[in-house]
Structure formats: C-alpha cells, structure tokens
Amino acid sequence: MKLMSLTATELGKKIQSGEVKVVDAVNEALAQIEAKDETINSFVTVNKEGALKKAEEVQKLIDEGKLTGPLAGVPVAIKDNMCTTGILTTCSSKILGNFVPTFTATAVERLEEAGAIIIGKTNMDEFAMGSTTETSAYGITRNPWNTNHVPGGSSGGSCTAVAAEECSFALGSDTGGSIRQPSSFCGVTGIKPTYGTVSRYGLIAYGSSLDQIGPVAKDVTDVATILEVISGYDQKDSTSVKRDNYDFTSALVDDVNGLKIGIPKGYFGEGLDAEVKDSILAAVEVLKSKGAIVEEFDLSLIEYAIPAYYVIASAEASSNLERFDGVKYGYRTAEYNGLHNMYKKTRSEGFGEEVKRRIMLGSFVLSSGYYDAYYLKALRTKALIKKAFDEAFAKYDVIIGPAAPTTAPEIGKSLADPIKMYLGDIYTISVNLAGLPGISVPCGVDSKGLPIGMQIIGNCFSEKTLIRTAYSYEQARGDYKHCPSAE
Secondary structure, rough: OOOHOOOHHHHHHHOOOOOOHHHHHHHHHHHHHHHHHHHHHHHHEEHHHHHHHHHHHHHHHHHHOOOOOOOOOOOEEEOOEEEOOOEOOOOOOOHHHHOOOOOHHHHHHHHOOOEEEEEEEEEOHHOOOOOOOOOOOOOOOOOOOOOOOOOOOOOOOHHHHHOOOOOOOOEEEEEOOOHHHHHHHHHHHEEEOOOOEEEEEEEEEOOOOOOOEEEOOHHOOOOOOOOHHOOOOOOOOOOOOOOOOOOOOHHHHOOOOOOOOOHHHHHHOOOOOOHHHHHHHHHHHHHHHHOEEEEOOOOOHHHHHHHHHHHHHHHHHHHHHOOOOOOOOOOOOOOOOHHHHHHHHHHHEEEEHHHHHHHHHHHHHHOOOHHHHHHHHHHHHHHHHHHHHHHHHHHOOOEEEEEEOOOEOHHHOOOHHHHHHHHOOOOOOHHHHOOOHHHEEEEEOOOOEEEEEEEEEEEOOOOOOOOOOOOHHHHHHHHOOOHHHHH
C-alpha cells in the first residue's frame, strides 16, 4: 500500500487507528520527492529534518490522545508565498532568496495546530505573477502527466506535488485562478473560498483585494476537510470575515435533486477547446441525470473581466512590491553608488521579467494622468461584474463552466506571448473580482492524455453548495484516472 496514493483523510484515519506511523508517512513523501522532483521541480525548499522531528512530536500527541483531528500526521506542502517560521520563503524570486520569516501565516499555523506535517515549500510563478509556473527564479515546474507541458500557475508547484504524490495535500493561493486553473491542468481538486474566509495574514501579497488561500487535494472530501481547518476569523487580517458556520464537511452529501445550475453561453463559445467543452457538458449531464435543473443564460460584462483584472492586480502589485528595495531584508545588489542607485540595481537584478512588466503597468495606471482613466474605471467595472453575478445567483444555485480554455499547453508556448497567457485566465478571474468561491474538479482527459477540470462557481459564502455539487458529481464519476508519473 502506497501511503501517498491515499487521500489525506484516508491516511489520517490510518494514522489515528495506529495502522500507520507518522514518520512512515513523512518518509514516503520525502522518498517520492527525491525520486520525482529532479524531473518535475515541485519544490523550492524541502523541510526534511524539520518534518521528521515534527513527525515524532505529532506521533507522541496522537498516542496520548491529544491530537485526534483528521489531518494529524498527514504531510502537507505549502506554496512558497506563505510565511513559515524558520523555513525559507522566497515567492520563487531572487529578491527574497535569503528570506527566512520569524512568523507563520495563520492558515499554515492552523494546519500545524491540527497536526499536519510541513514537508516543504512549493515552486510558483514569481510573486504569483503568471499562469504556468515558468516565471520562477528556481526553474520551471513540469506537469507530471506530461513533462513537456506546463502545470498551470501560479500554484503549479502545489498542484504537481499533489498529482505526483509527493504529499497528501497542499496549500495554494488564488488571485485570478491560481488554484483552480493548475488544479484543472494537473487533474487534482482545488477550491478558492469566498474572499475573507481564510486569513491572508502571512501571505505575501500580490493583489490584496483579490488574493485568497485555499487547499489542493485528491478529492472533494479532502478539500472540504482542509478548508474547515484553515478557515476562521483572524484579528490580524483586516479583510477577515466572521462567518456563522465553518462546518464544510457537513456538505459532503450526494444529493443535487432540484439544484439550479446556470451555464453561461459566453463560456462555451469561441476560444474553448472542443474536447474541454464536451467533457464539461458531459459532466453537467451527469448532474442533470441526478435531478439538477440546468439552464443556459447570458452572463454579461465577462469580456471586460481581463482588462479590469490586470489593471487592478497590477496596480496593487506595484504598491505591494515597493517594499522590496534591498534595505530591510532580501537581496541587495553587490555594487552600487548611493541609495537611489542601490534601489534601482537591487530591483532590476532581483525581479524577473513578468514581475517588472506588472509593476510598470501598475505604476502607469496609478500615475496622476491616468488614475481616473484606468484604475477608477477598472474598479467601476469590478462592481458591475459583481452585480452581474448577483443577478445570476438570484436565479441559480451554482454556475458551471471550464477552468481554462484548453488543457495544459506545452512549455514555452504561453510565455512567448504574455497577452495570450493573460487571456487564458478568462474563466477564472471574474470569480476573484467578485470575491466568490470556486472549485475545480477533474472531469475528463483529452486525446493527449491531459486532464480536464470543471469549474463550479457559487455565490458568496456558499461553499457548502459548491462542495455538495462537486461531491455529487465525483460520486457519479467514480475514481479519476491516476497520474502516470506518480507510479
């Protein structure tokens, strides 16, 4: 029995029953990383000594009956933009190549309190800016289904680590689809919760009004269980929301009878790959056969989502990234002449091309002559997109569409054309602009053997409806095809 082939909750049960020792689970994860990671490059940092030490501590607490949660002793990988005390946190950027935080992100802290074992920090697009995990300063990450293809991004390292069975589950962050799109490309399940549900404290910001932490795992039961652990109000995060209920696992019910599903016509038109379209519509038919009511409708303003998103996200990025100047922490250029020259050289040498592009775009749209023309107009568009979703959710319980227009593209093809890469986010970014929850569930494989993901979108704070819908589909679908390179 391969322990890393089990879901996180299955492994947690075996650890609780005494059938599996925590150190054995951690050792298997570390062995899989050693065997696979030279090829796929999921990890920036592997926390071998720390994980083995923590495994012994957690095992003792389990034996004493002090840790009884479903994730106790289960190995987890953390995206490298979440601060972890004593563990290198780089955002996959040269400018943070030597940054070791003195505090831990709240979401990660909650996992540690639940007994999960951090085995490492995963590779990502630099500062989460990208859709392919090719902009990392630590090399590209490869899709474990086919290493000539990208895993998606920016949480590509987290999704490949789960798909290649290098860990039981992982945390990612989603600013414009960065959990859902790579989950689709890697054949795993990932959820982006409603904005404010999971604390952003300790998450190194890209776009503060859009960023949200969420779990990546093998199935819907896992993501619901993990989301339950990491969610909750946090005084250290001013955008954190107090919710009445965080009992997401109670929604793991196989019942969609009477559920109203909206299918946006604009999501299934020009630009969508035929195999992706067929797989998602087939999955919708499965839900329909279980009693769901399915209707097509027009979701207006979606064509404006990409320009609005990139104006807002770049503006916030230019503001958030101004702190990386070589003064307090991180990389500093070796030779410089005066303070301003040090700033200029440090940032020129420390940031990659995609990050520089977005900083410059953000600085431009915030400049005095263009603030009204671009940034304020983008904010108004964001409000109109939210209104369009509000109108849709007055009629429908969930909206279903693709997570991406194609399956995973070949390495090098997206990065050669940044605009094409940006357009690939068409189905995911409006969810972030409106602060909504969304989940990606595997629903097929294309003729190249690459996974296809179905995206289910819900109204604010309706994660339970999403989880119930995804779980019901998953029960009908059965076991998903295994990632070949995980063997």
